[in-house]
Every structure is written in C-alpha cells, then in structure tokens.
Amino acid sequence: MSRNLQLTEDGRLRHLLTLDGLPPRILTEILDTAESFVSVGDREVKKVPLLRGKAVFNLFFESSTRTRTTFEIAAKRLSADVFNLNIAVSATNKGETLLDTVANLSAMQADMFVVRHASSGAPHLIAQHVAPHISVVNAGDGRCAHPTQGLLDMFTIRHYKGGFHNLRAAVVGDVLHSRVARSQIHALTTLGCPEVRVVAPKTLLPRDVESMGVHVHQKMETGIKDCDVIIMLRLQNERMQGSLLPSAGEYYKHWGLTPEKMKLAKPDAIVMHPGPMNRGVEIASDVADGKHSVILPQVTFGIAVRMAVMSMVAGSTAAGGNA
Amino acid sequence: MKIHIRNGRVIDPASGLDAVKDIYVAAGKIVALGQAPADFHANAEIDASGLVVAPGLVDLSVRLREPGLEYMATLESEMHAAAAGGITSLACPPDTDPPLDEPGLIEMLKFRAKNSPGPRVYPIGALTWKLRGERLTEMGELSEAGCVAFSQADTPMVDTEVLLRALEYASTFDFPVWLRPQDAHLGKLGVVHDGVVSARLGLPAIPVPAETVALQTIILLVRETGARVHFCRLSSRAGVEMVRKAKADGLPITCDVSVHHVHLTEMDVADFNSNCHVVPPFRSQRDRDALRQALRDGVIDAICSDHAPVDDDAKEKPFQESEPGVTGVELLLPLTLKWATEMGLSLSQALAFITHKPAGVLGVDAGQVAVGLPADLCLFDPDAAWTVSARSLISLGKNSPFLGHELLGRVRYTIIDGHMDFKPDH
Amino acid sequence: MNLPDPNQLIDALASQIQPQLKPDTALLGIHTGGVWVMDALAARLGVDLPKGVLDIAFYRDDFSRIGLHPQVKPSKIPFDVADRPILLIDDVLYTGRTVRAALNLIFDYGRPASVQLAVLIDRGGRELPVCAEFMEARMDLEPNQNISLEKNEDGRLQLMLKQQVATA
Numbered sequence: 001m002s003r004n005l006q007l008t009e010d011g012r013l014r015h016l017l018t019l020d021g022l023p024p025r026i027l028t029e030i031l032d033t034a035e036s037f038v039s040v041g042d043r044e045v046k047k048v049p050l051l052r053g054k055a056v057f058n059l060f061f062e063s064s065t066r067t068r069t070t071f072e073i074a075a076k077r078l079s080a081d082v083f084n085l086n087i088a089v090s091a092t093n094k095g096e097t098l099l100d101t102v103a104n105l106s107a108m109q110a111d112m113f114v115v116r117h118a119s120s121g122a123p124h125l126i127a128q129h130v131a132p133h134i135s136v137v138n139a140g141d142g143r144c145a146h147p148t149q150g151l152l153d154m155f156t157i158r159h160y161k162g163g164f165h166n167l168r169a170a171v172v173g174d175v176l177h178s179r180v181a182r183s184q185i186h187a188l189t190t191l192g193c194p195e196v197r198v199v200a201p202k203t204l205l206p207r208d209v210e211s212m213g214v215h216v217h218q219k220m221e222t223g224i225k226d227c228d229v230i231i232m233l234r235l236q237n238e239r240m241q242g243s244l245l246p247s248a249g250e251y252y253k254h255w256g257l258t259p260e261k262m263k264l265a266k267p268d269a270i271v272m273h274p275g276p277m278n279r280g281v282e283i284a285s286d287v288a289d290g291k292h293s294v295i296l297p298q299v300t301f302g303i304a305v306r307m308a309v310m311s312m313v314a315g316s317t318a319a320g321g322n323a
Numbered sequence: 324m325k326i327h328i329r330n331g332r333v334i335d336p337a338s339g340l341d342a343v344k345d346i347y348v349a350a351g352k353i354v355a356l357g358q359a360p361a362d363f364h365a366n367a368e369i370d371a372s373g374l375v376v377a378p379g380l381v382d383l384s385v386r387l388r389e390p391g392l393e394y395m396a397t398l399e400s401e402m403h404a405a406a407a408g409g410i411t412s413l414a415c416p417p418d419t420d421p422p423l424d425e426p427g428l429i430e431m432l433k434f435r436a437k438n439s440p441g442p443r444v445y446p447i448g449a450l451t452w453k454l455r456g457e458r459l460t461e462m463g464e465l466s467e468a469g470c471v472a473f474s475q476a477d478t479p480m481v482d483t484e485v486l487l488r489a490l491e492y493a494s495t496f497d498f499p500v501w502l503r504p505q506d507a508h509l510g511k512l513g514v515v516h517d518g519v520v521s522a523r524l525g526l527p528a529i530p531v532p533a534e535t536v537a538l539q540t541i542i543l544l545v546r547e548t549g550a551r552v553h554f555c556r557l558s559s560r561a562g563v564e565m566v567r568k569a570k571a572d573g574l575p576i577t578c579d580v581s582v583h584h585v586h587l588t589e590m591d592v593a594d595f596n597s598n599c600h601v602v603p604p605f606r607s608q609r610d611r612d613a614l615r616q617a618l619r620d621g622v623i624d625a626i627c628s629d630h631a632p633v634d635d636d637a638k639e640k641p642f643q644e645s646e647p648g649v650t651g652v653e654l655l656l657p658l659t660l661k662w663a664t665e666m667g668l669s670l671s672q673a674l675a676f677i678t679h680k681p682a683g684v685l686g687v688d689a690g691q692v693a694v695g696l697p698a699d700l701c702l703f704d705p706d707a708a709w710t711v712s713a714r715s716l717i718s719l720g721k722n723s724p725f726l727g728h729e730l731l732g733r734v735r736y737t738i739i740d741g742h743m744d745f746k747p748d749h
Numbered sequence: 750m751n752l753p754d755p756n757q758l759i760d761a762l763a764s765q766i767q768p769q770l771k772p773d774t775a776l777l778g779i780h781t782g783g784v785w786v787m788d789a790l791a792a793r794l795g796v797d798l799p800k801g802v803l804d805i806a807f808y809r810d811d812f813s814r815i816g817l818h819p820q821v822k823p824s825k826i827p828f829d830v831a832d833r834p835i836l837l838i839d840d841v842l843y844t845g846r847t848v849r850a851a852l853n854l855i856f857d858y859g860r861p862a863s864v865q866l867a868v869l870i871d872r873g874g875r876e877l878p879v880c881a882e883f884m885e886a887r888m889d890l891e892p893n894q895n896i897s898l899e900k901n902e903d904g905r906l907q908l909m910l911k912q913q914v915a916t917a
Contacts, residue, residue, distance in 0.1 A: 043857060048808065120643060122641040125639070315816025315817035
C-alpha cells in the first residue's frame with residue numbers, strides 16, 4: 001500500500017506516509033539511525049548540520065502542540081529552517097485546495113513538508129504531487145497512520161526489551177479511530193512480533209481488524225494476560241457522547257489499566273501511551289507514574305526518531321532518487 | 324435521411340437474431356432487414372463489415388448535470404459522450420440543482436435535450452419535494468411533463484411514513500418508484516465498504532446493513548402497497564439474496580447494478596484513488612462475484628453506467644473529502660463486454676443487459692432491432708482496443724478508475740431516430 | 750607496490766608522539782581505521798589517556814549529493830572537550846574532508862585547547878588546507894587507487910591497496 005510511492009527506485013525512503021507495506025529493513029534502518037541521534041541532545045551544541053539550509057514546513061491542518069513541537073525540535077537539531085503553518089480547516093474550505101496550498105509553499109523553496117491532516121490519505125495525495133526534491137513526512141492523517149509515533153514506540157520497545165521476536169504486545173483502547181494503533185500494529189507485525197493483540201469493546205474495533213494480523217480480545221482479563229508490552233490508547237471525549245460508549249466510568253471499570261489489572265501482565269512488562277493521557281479514563285495515575293511506565297522516555301526517543309526519519313528522507317531526494 | 328448499413332453482424336437480443344444482414348433506414352425507422360426495399364436510394368452508406376450492429380444502448384442512469392451543476396459537465400458534452408458510447412436512450416436521475424421536482428424543470432430539460440444531438444432523454448422525477456423526503460411531489464403533473472418514474476436519487480428517506488405514503492400514491496397511478504436502498508443513518512459518514520480496506524486505512528465505513536436494512540424496509544412496504552419498485556445500484560451479496568427472494572415471492576420488483584460494481588472491489592481503493600470513491604461503495608470480492616452471478620441468474624435485470632462526471636478539483640482531494648462518482652457512458656459497452664467474456668457469455672446475452680432489459684425497466688419501446696421500430700442503433704467493433712484517457716474520453720468527467728487501462732469494444736457509429744449522431748471524425 | 754607494515758608505522762608514530770603528550774591530552778579516533786590506530790597507539794604509549802570515537806557521517810559535506818549512509822555508529826566522547834589538547838587520529842589522510850568534518854564535530858562538543866592530527870599515511874591529493882602534525886609514511890597514489898587499513902581474521906592490522914578498474 002503506497003510502498004512504491006514511499007521508496008525511491010533504489011529502495012531508499014523518499015516519503016514517510018505509513019508503516020503499512022514498508023519492508024522490515026527500512027524500519028530497522030530508521031531505528032538504528034535514531035540510535036545515533038539520541039546522544040545529540042546530551043551535547044553542548046545540540047545540533048548536527050545535516051539539514052542546514054533546508055526549509056522544513058510544518059503543515060498542520062489539525063492543530064497539535066506536542067507533535068508539532070517535537071518535529072520542530074528535531075528539524076532544528078538537524079540545523080534546518082523550520083516554518084510552522086497552522087491551517088484551520090475552515091480556512092481551507094473558504095479558500096485554497098490542499099494541492100494549491102502545497103504548490104504555493106513549494107514555490108517558496110520548501111524542501112520538506114511535515115503534514116498533519118484530518119482526512120486519511122491527505123499526505124499520500126500531497127506526495128503524489130510534489131516536485132522530485134521535496135519529501136513528505138506524515139505527522140498523522142485521519143485515522144490512517146501516525147508513522148513516526150509507531151516508530152518511536154518500536155524504538156522504546158527495542159530499548160527496553162531488546163527486540164520483537166519473543167514479545168506479546170497488547171494495544172488497548174479505541175483502535176477503530178486510532179491512527180497511532182494502526183501504525184503500531186503494522187510496525188509490530190512487520191518487525192516480527194509473534195503475538196499482537198487488540199483489546200477493546202466491539203464498538204471500538206474495526207469490523208475486519210483481524211485481517212491486520214492481530215488477535216482480538218474484548219476483555220482486559222484475557223487481553224493483557226502475560227503481556228510484555230501494553231500500549232494504552234487515548235480515549236477521546238467525543239467517543240463517550242455518541243453511541244459508541246455509555247460513559248468514561250464504565251470504560252475505566254472494564255478497560256482502564258489499573259494496578260490490579262497490571263498483575264495479569266508479566267512482572268517486567270512495560271506500559272506505553274502515545275499521550276496525552278486521560279488519567280482515570282484509560283489509565284490509573286499509579287500505573288502512569290509507576291515502575292512499568294516508560295511514557296516519559298517515549299517522548300525523548302520521539303525526537304531522535306524524527307531526526308532519523310527527516311535525515312533519511314532528505315538524503316534520498318538529495319541523492320537524485322525520485323520515485 | 325436514407326441509410327444503408329452493409330454487411331454488419333446484426334444482433335437483437337430480444338428476438339435472438341444474430342446474423343450478418345443489411346439494414347435499411349428511412350424516416351427515422353428501420354424499414355427493412357436483409358433485402359433492400361423497392362426503390363431505396365441511400366443518402367448514406369455505412370460499411371459495417373467487422374462491426375456488430377446492435378440496438379442502441381439504453382442506460383438507466385446518466386447524470387447530465389443540468390440544471391445547476393454545469394461546472395462539472397454540460398448537457399451538450401454529456402449527450403455527445405453518451406452518443407459516443409453507443410447510447411440512444413437514457414434516464415437521468417432527479418439530483419440536479421434544483422432537483423427535478425417541478426413540471427417546468429422537466430419541460431426545460433426535455434427541450435434542451437431535444438435541441439442537442441444525442442440520446443432520447445427520459446427524466447426521472449423527484450419523489451418528494453426537493454428530495455427532502457417530507458412532502459410528495461405532484462407526480463401526476465410530472466408524469467404529464469414527461470417523467471417515466473420517480474426517485475429519491477441518492478438521498479435516503481428518513482421518515483418511513485412518508486415513504487409508505489409515497490409508494491401508495493405512486494401505485495395509485497401505477498408509477499414505478501426507483502429507490503437506491505440506503506439507510507438514512509447506517510454508514511452515513513462512510514466513504515468505503517466496511518471491510519479489510521477500511522480497517523487498514525482508517526477510512527469511515529458503510530456497512531452492508533446500510534443496504535440490506537433499507538431493502539428490507541422497502542420490500543415490506545412493497546408488499547403492503549403493491550407499488551412497483553426498481554432498486555438502483557445493488558452492491559452486496561446479502562442485498563442480492565433479498566431481491567432474489569422478493570422476486571421469487573412474486574413482488575413487482577426490478578433492480579440494476581452499475582457496470583463498475585461488476586468489476587471493482589474495495590481493494591481498488593487501497594491506494595486512496597478517489598476515482599474509486601463511489602456510492603454505493605465497491606465492496607468485497609465476494610460481493611462483487613455475487614453481483615456478477617446474479618446478472619447471469621436473472622436476479623439483476625440491467626446494467627447501467629451510473630454516469631456521474633466530476634470536475635478534477637473535486638476529485639483531487641483527500642479521499643473522504645472527494646466528490647463521489649465515476650464517468651461511465653463511454654465505458655458501459657466495453658465493461659459489459661469484458662464481464663460477458665469473463666463469464667463465458669455470448670455477445671447477445673451481454674447486450675441484453677444494456678438494451679431491451681433496461682428498456683423494459685424504463686417502460687419504453689427501445690432496445691430492439693426490428694422492422695418498423697425506430698432506428699436507434701449502435702455499431703461497434705467488439706475487438707477494437709482503446710486506452711481510457713483524459714484525451715480519449717469525450718465526457719467532461721475524466722474521473723475513471725480505468726484511466727490508463729486498455730479496454731476492448733469501441734463504438735463506431737450511433738444512429739438515433741435515423742440520424743447519425745455519432746460517427747468517426749477522420 | 751610493497752606496502753609497509755602498519756604495526757611498525759604505529760610503533761614509529763608512538764615514538765614521535767610520546768614526547769609531545771600533555772597531562773590532559775585526550776585521544777579521538779575516527780571510525781573505523783582511526784579507532785584501531787588509536788587503540789594500538791594507546792597501548793604503545795602505555796598511559797591511561799581518555800579516548801573517544803567519532804563517526805563523522807552527520808558532518809560530511811556530501812550529504813546533499815549521496816544522502817545518509819545507512820550504517821551510522823554513534824559518536825562517543827566520554828570526556829569534556831573544553832580546554833583540552835586533543836590528538837585526532839585517523840589511518841589515512843587524503844583530501845582532508847574527513848578531518849574538516851571531525852573538527853566541526855569536536856567543536857559542537859566544546860572548545861578544545863588545541864587539536865593535533867596523527868595519521869599513519871599521507872597519500873597526498875589534498876583538497877583542503879589540512880596537514881598532519883604526526884605522520885609516518887608518504888605515498889603518491891592515483892585517484893583510482895585506494896589504500897585502507899584492514900583487520901585480518903587474527904585481529905592483526907594490515908594495509909590494503911585497491912585499484913578501481915576503469916568503467917566505461
């Protein structure tokens with residue numbers, strides 16, 4: 001799926017749109033490259049000159065301070081010039097089409113677009129239309145993908161668990177609406193995790209979720225039993241307004257991660273969360289702040305992973321490889 | 324104008340005729356088959372060697388985009404495209420702007436169509452005022468103005484009481500009601516089939532019950548009212564089964580399928596190709612195979628193009644924001660032939676679904692080749708290969724999932740009412 | 750061509766360097782050959798000097814042309830660079846671009862008191878104004894020739910000369 005669009009003719013990463021369909025070698029390369037970038041943050045000069053003179057445009061059609069800031073930090077640590085555009089959806093409705101916006105920015109000498117959009121497939125559309133020297137990095141599109149989040153989650157797992165081949169991982173929560181969950185599932189299955197579970201009530205699971213290579217559990221009791229990795233997904237308020245769930249209280253009772261439920265997992269299990277957390281809705285404070293939690297390190301790794309992705313895609317277009 | 328068509332392979336699915344014969348046309352009618360009538364001096368001669376001479380195609384759903392939607396396409400361009408596709412009679416749905424809910428609009432449309440070279444146009448009137456599903460239209464008046472049936476186009480009926488009354492009223496006059504089975508609430512924000520592709524890509528989904536729940540409701544109301552209902556654009560295996568049973572129970576029901584749904588599935592959306600954004604959505608392989616088989620079994624009565632030209636800007640958007648629809652009139656014939664070849668059916672069997680069978684649904688005398696009938700003919704080369712492209716398409720809608728593909732079957736001449744409305748321009 | 754034995758070169762280099770060492774000198778070796786030389790030198794010098802390794806992949810001047818090399822090893826400088834005399838070590842000095850990149854890298858960690866360059870072989874062909882304070886062998890090679898330091902199966906260092914066959 002879009003694999004050819006993401007890779008150059010000689011197999012280098014040209015755009016990062018989705019983890020679905022990327023070969024394991026590329027995912028591993030990103031993680032390995034990120035490894036080298038972790039220590040940059042510990043130096044006096046927290047920069048390397050790789051993207052010096054390059055213009056990175058953060059095109060955020062959906063607002064987000066966290067993700068945008070991490071991308072900005074990553075780009076600046078690569079010595080790039082960063083431009084932030086927060087384009088509210090209504091402005092786009094009144095005026096320019098998505099492709100017109102991109103064309104105008106390209107004319108302003110953009111080298112890279114980091115795109116977040118409410119519609120699945122928007123970064124793909126942009127990638128199909130940009131000039132050969134421009135790369136597109138998906139910062140989250142609709143419900144489809146959040147590839148850098150998936151990668152930093154894998155980096156975190158690899159850091160604490162060494163690898164993927166012996167793990168039982170559970171993704172808990174609103175998989176139906178979660179682009180993060182989809183990216184995590186694609187990454188885990190691609191990197192060889194032998195058992196990937198999703199745990200949620202039926203209303204929050206896609207009808208054909210099993211086709212993605214996961215085991216379906218509707219209860220926490222079986223879902224996180226003997227797991228090495230538990231990834232908690234954020235439950236958005238809107239979900240509790242409509243017909244998907246009756247209340248936050250009922251959700252927390254059955255699918256919230258509490259210290260009691262943690263006893264079902266392996267004693268050395270790690271708990272992850274892409275953030276921001278809803279304490280008392282999907283996760284108890286005691287677990288979020290407890291010994292299993294690796295939620296804060298996830299954030300640090302996120303900068304290194306994004307630096308790795310941005311240098312790889314910038315390097316591939318530079319090497320004259322257009323898709 | 325007197326036309327002599329020489330040496331063509333004349334296929335008339337209604338009568339079973341399939342033979343090489345000459346055809347003689349005069350004063351808009353077929354005056355002879357085989358032997359020239361006495362004293363016949365042709366104004367025009369067509370050498371149809373190697374061509375099939377079929378009844379002009381009858382397309383149950385072609386959007387001409389007039390009135391109101393001319394930024395997508397014009398009546399002239401789409402009539403021309405339809406003629407280029409071999410279509411001589413077409414029905415256009417009421418989802419124009421404003422919708423076809425007043426006799427004046429119908430008269431205007433018919434006037435415009437008459438003055439433009441191209442197929443005979445049969446407007447389908449709106450079932451309810453502004454298609455809102457609240458107040459019935461003046462079906463009697465609309466029928467007198469020229470409507471052959473009444474429809475909600477793609478707007479589902481929310482109020483089942485209004486639906487019941489509409490069917491009762493229509494059946495009072497014995498007017499057929501054309502309905503696309505779509506529940507008002509299920510999958511209303513969806514853009515793709517609720518299956519493996521929507522799971523993978525996170526696109527909002529339209530589950531099969533969106534079709535079957537509506538089918539069930541309408542079938543039960545048909546039982547109640549005896550209204551004649553034509554179901555537009557079946558998309559699922561479950562839906563096919565419901566129609567099969569309803570027909571077996573003797574209910575006055577017919578149905579059609581869009582020619583694209585006979586070929587494409589949800590997998591064709593996998594790369595976010597907005598040219599595959601259609602309503603109803605392309606469903607699973609099993610669903611598509613059920614549709615293909617149902618045609619053969621006779622459960623589905625006709626194939627139509629569901630022609631919906633869309634301007635490029637409306638398609639070059641993220642998938643769920645793009646305007647749904649495919650351009651279809653020029654692909655109706657080659658895609659029908661492709662299906663038939665794949666199913667091992669003869670040309671005559673294939674052509675039945677786009678000639679006399681849809682004519683029967685429409686309730687008009689069309690789709691047949693016989694002496695005395697109007698000269699509506701489609702002359703095509705079944706073996707000619709052509710590549711679908713923005714250039715080769717005459718329709719202003721270039722939105723086709725088959726762009727870049729090579730198809731077999733090219734119309735060479737279209738004769739409507741004895742006029743050569745489409746011919747090769749070299 | 751008879752290639753010198755790198756181990757002998759390292760012995761000679763160590764004798765050159767020994768008298769010039771300061772009490773707070775630190776060694777930085779450039780991956781991969783320079784690190785082997787550094788380790789061997791440190792053993793010969795016999796003192797317990799702080800050592801660090803540099804991977805200059807992020808500082809190369811040809812990123813715009815060839816992109817990022819897939820195998821980047823992390824640089825590690827486990828001491829404070831500020832105000833220290835640094836001995837920068839590599840196996841072969843050629844165009845000088847690697848040394849330029851290494852200098853940029855070092856300065857991103859802090860301001861050293863001085864940087865002196867030690868190499869086994871200077872093969873000429875400089876494209877930047879760089880020279881080695883400590884150097885043992887000079888060779889004049891053609892542009893299509895490549896000399897590199899290798900480790901054989903027993904872990905012993907040796908020099909290899911490769912000739913690139915001209916391609917059409």
